[in-house]
Amino acid sequence: MSKALSPAEYNGPPIRWTLEEQVRQGVAAVLVIDMQVDFVADNGRLARRGLDMSAAQSIIPQVNALVRGARAAEVPVIWVRTSHRFADSPPPYLAMYAPGGRDGNWDESSLPVFEGSAGAEWHPDIEPRRDDEVEVVKRAYSAFYGTPLAQILSAHGIQTVILAGVNTNVCIHTTAADAFFLGLYPVLCSDACATADSAIHEAFMATHRRFYGLTPRLAELEAAWGLMAGAGVAKKA
Numbered sequence: 001m002s003k004a005l006s007p008a009e010y011n012g013p014p015i016r017w018t019l020e021e022q023v024r025q026g027v028a029a030v031l032v033i034d035m036q037v038d039f040v041a042d043n044g045r046l047a048r049r050g051l052d053m054s055a056a057q058s059i060i061p062q063v064n065a066l067v068r069g070a071r072a073a074e075v076p077v078i079w080v081r082t083s084h085r086f087a088d089s090p091p092p093y094l095a096m097y098a099p100g101g102r103d104g105n106w107d108e109s110s111l112p113v114f115e116g117s118a119g120a121e122w123h124p125d126i127e128p129r130r131d132d133e134v135e136v137v138k139r140a141y142s143a144f145y146g147t148p149l150a151q152i153l154s155a156h157g158i159q160t161v162i163l164a165g166v167n168t169n170v171c172i173h174t175t176a177a178d179a180f181f182l183g184l185y186p187v188l189c190s191d192a193c194a195t196a197d198s199a200i201h202e203a204f205m206a207t208h209r210r211f212y213g214l215t216p217r218l219a220e221l222e223a224a225w226g227l228m229a230g231a232g233v234a235k236k237a
Contacts, residue, residue, distance in 0.1 A: 019216055020224045022160045022185045029076040029158045031143060033165030033172060035063060035126045036081055038112040038119030040166065045112040045119050055194040055201070056166045062192040062218050063164050064127040069218075071130075073225035076156065079135040080143040082171070083120050084111040093140055142174040150182060160185040162221065164192035169204045180212045190215040 016022045038044040040056040047053045070077050086094065086108055098106055113120040122129070129135060136147050143149050153161070161179050163172050163186065172193050176186035188208050195201045209215050216224070 016159065016185060019187070019214055019220060022187060022214065023075070023162060023221060023224050025074050025225075027158065028160040028162055028187075029078055029153065029156070030066060030070040030162045030164065031078050031080050031175065032063060032067065032126075033080045033143060033163060033175060034082055034113075034167070035060070035123050035165050036113055036119065037121055037123055038117075039082075040123045052196050055196055055198065059164070059166075059192050059194045060123065060125050062189070064125075066162075066164050066189055066192050066218055066221065067127045069222050069225060069227050070162075072227060075162075075225070076158070077129075077133050078149070078152070079122075079129045079133060080147075080149070080165075080175075081120065081122065081135065081137060082113045082139070083115045083137050084108070084113055084139065085115045088139055088146075090140060141171045142178045143171070144175065144178040144182070153184065158184070160187055162187045162189060164189045166193070167195035168193045168201045169195050173204050173208070176208060176212055186213045187221075188213070188215045189218055189221060191217045 016027070022028065035056075036044075038046055040053060040060070041047065042053055042057075044053065067077050084097075086098075086106060089097075097111065098104060100106075108114045109117065134152060136143060136149050136152070138145065138147050140146065161175075161184055163176055165172060168188075172188065176188060179186040186208070188205065190205055193201070193205075195204075205215050
């Protein structure tokens with residue numbers, strides 16, 4: 001027979017219920033994900049395939065403001081970008097993306113963000129990474145798969161990851177889900193994430209709110225950090 005447990009009887013790790021508790025200095029880090037030329041720019045590979053990049057481009061100001069706000073609040077910023085190559089891609093990934101399938105011409109240059117290409121670089125309008133900020137290179141959707149990200153976060157005592165970038169339904173979602181299963185609080189900055197289809201974006205935001213964590217807007221994060229909205233500077237006492 002089950003036993004009811006009152007909050008006073010809970011003796012596990014402290015639970016961070018509120019946005020302020022989850023994103024404060026010392027426990028949180030911002031992850032900027034995949035804001036790269038091929039995934040964002042009009043001359044990138046996805047745009048050349050006919051995809052609409054306007055949603056991805058529209059969040060550039062918010063991503064930049066989030067980075068500046070995190071720096072002002074002394075919250076670490078970690079840069080996560082994709083770099084594709086055949087050599088260490090998982091077979092299921094190749095089954096989805098290898099050009100032409102079994103009988104195709106497997107030319108890495110046909111992949112988006114293939115290693116060493118201009119398309120794999122950060123979009124030029126994104127706030128430049130500082131030398132003291134970590135960059136993590138991933139080969140698949142999740143920023144945790146095959147990368148040292150979990151170890152980096154653990155070494156710095158990080159319990160919350162604040163996600164921004166593209167695409168909401170793919171790399172943002174899988175990274176958030178993996179963070180949740182690792183015991184981290186995944187927070188999506190809702191107006192600093194995007195995917196080409198707004199309905200899909202909203203559906204995944206709703207899924208995240210229901211099952212994984214908080215989805216504040218940039219202004220709410222700035223308020224939680226004690227910053228002036230949109231300015232990226234700390235309020236004076």
